Amino acid sequence: MIRGTARLGPRTKALINRLQAGDIAVIDHPDLDEVAADSLRQARVRAVINLSPSITGRYPNLGPSLLAAAGIPLLDAPKELGARLRDGDTIALNEEGCVFRDGVPVGAGTWLSPEVIRERLEAARINLPAEVERFIDNTLEYARREKAFVIEPLPLPPLRVSLHGRHALVVVRGHNYRADLAALSSYIHEVKPVLIGVDGGADALREAGWPPDIVIGxxxxxxxxxxxxAKDVIVHAYRDGRAPGLTRVKALGRDAHVLAAPGTSEDLALLVAYEGGAELIVAVGTHSSLIDFLEKGRRGMASTFLVRLKVGARLVDARGVSQLYRGRPRPHYPVQIALAALVPAAVAVALGPSLRDLVRLVWLQARIWLGW
Known part of the structure; x- marks a missing residue:
């Protein structure tokens, strides 16, 4: 029997902030995605009840497998159960999937064991080609509609933070964002880029010890x-100007700018950095693959396709940078690198500033690799 306090929320990413270790999260999240599942794992919940199918079969989503690997039980239950539970109820789940409150059964569901997850994911993989075809058709259709928005310059509001001529680091809570952000700590310390957090990406920066300069979302x-x-807050509005998030920002007593744009908030963040004159845009945790967008519930990626076409010359996607090399340098490596750096450094000093900049770049790359 699994016992704990039920925590309910219509949006998983909002519920995460209220969870405590040992709670039972009651979510309504079809095709549970990897980022949401990882956040539930980080919250150390005792179990998860999903009022929507955790695997609908549209595509092989990664969230249920992540919970199974972490040893967190996942129960798919009908939506009616949510109406019978209140936030803060003490509930119990038995091996058959029955849910009890105060000893009285209030509903039942199906446990998603590792075997069940594998079977359903295999069925989803068979369906994937048809889903890909629909995704591509939608992307091309919406790209034709939205191309004018990307072609025209984005009218930027006056910001306290200057982006012109600087690097910009755009952080989104996407796949492996924590490890990738940690791998860039030396880069952040050395280059001091403008730190842009996209919604929860701002909290990812704070968790890593870096206050965000700009929050967009x-x-x-x-x-x-x-x-x-944050020094600046930009609320992403619908194309008709409606900005529901502005009410919350004003309630905090702080000022904010509103930008209306199609597509995702991370697309807008890349455009803000680009139109603001950033010399280089480094992206962490951004969504760019088919599975990424299907996990976000999007039927296409038109705006992302167009935005990346526009900013591509300045964009460095740091997704997966933490996985490029996992080995540890041998003890004599730092000494060899330091000695080897003396010759080009001396030449750089003798020949001029351009070579000095090159040596500085090489040295920075070495520090990132060594973790200094």
Whole structure:
């Protein structure tokens, strides 16, 4: 029997902030995605009840497998169960999937064991080609509609933070974002890029010890602390100008700019960095693959396709940078590198500033690799 306090929320990423270790999360999240599952794992919940199918069969989503690997039980239950539970109820789940409150059964569901997850994912892989075809058709259709938005310059509001001529680091809570952000710590310390957090990406920066300079998004998953810590806040609005997130920002007593744009908030963040004159844009945790967008519930990626075409010359996608090399340098490597650096450094000093900049870049890359 699994016992714990039920925590309910219509949006998983908002519920995460209220979870405590040992809680039983009650979510309504069809095709549970990897980022949401990882956040549940980080919250150390005792179990997860999903009021929607955790694997619908549209595509092989990664969330259920992640929970299974972490040893967190996952129960798919009908939506009616949510109406019978209140936030804060003490509930119990038995091996058959029955849910009890105060000893009285209030509903039942199906446990997703590792074997069940594998079977359903295999069926989803068979369906994937048809889903890919629909995704491509939608992407091309919406790209034709939205191309004018990307072609025209984005009218930027006056920002306290200057982007011109600087590097910009755009952080999104996507796949492996924590490890990738940690791998870039030396780069952040050395180059001091403008730190742009996309919604919850602002909190990812704060968790890593870096206060965000700019927060961009619809404000549905960023903490009050991150909003108050940022120098600038840009609320992503619908194309008709409606900006539901602005109400929350104003309630905190701080000012904000509103930008209306199609597509995702991370697309808008890349455009803000580009139009602001950033010399280089480094992206962490951004979504760019088919599975990424299907996990976000999107039927196409038109705006992302167009935005990346526009900013591509300045964009460095740091996704997976933490996995490039996992070995540890041997003890004599730092000494060899230091000695080897003396010759080009001396030449650089003798021949001029351009070579000095090159040596500085090589040295920075070595420090990132060594973790200094």
């Amino acid at each position: 619809d404000m549905d998953s960023v903490s009050d602390g991150a909003l108050l810590a």
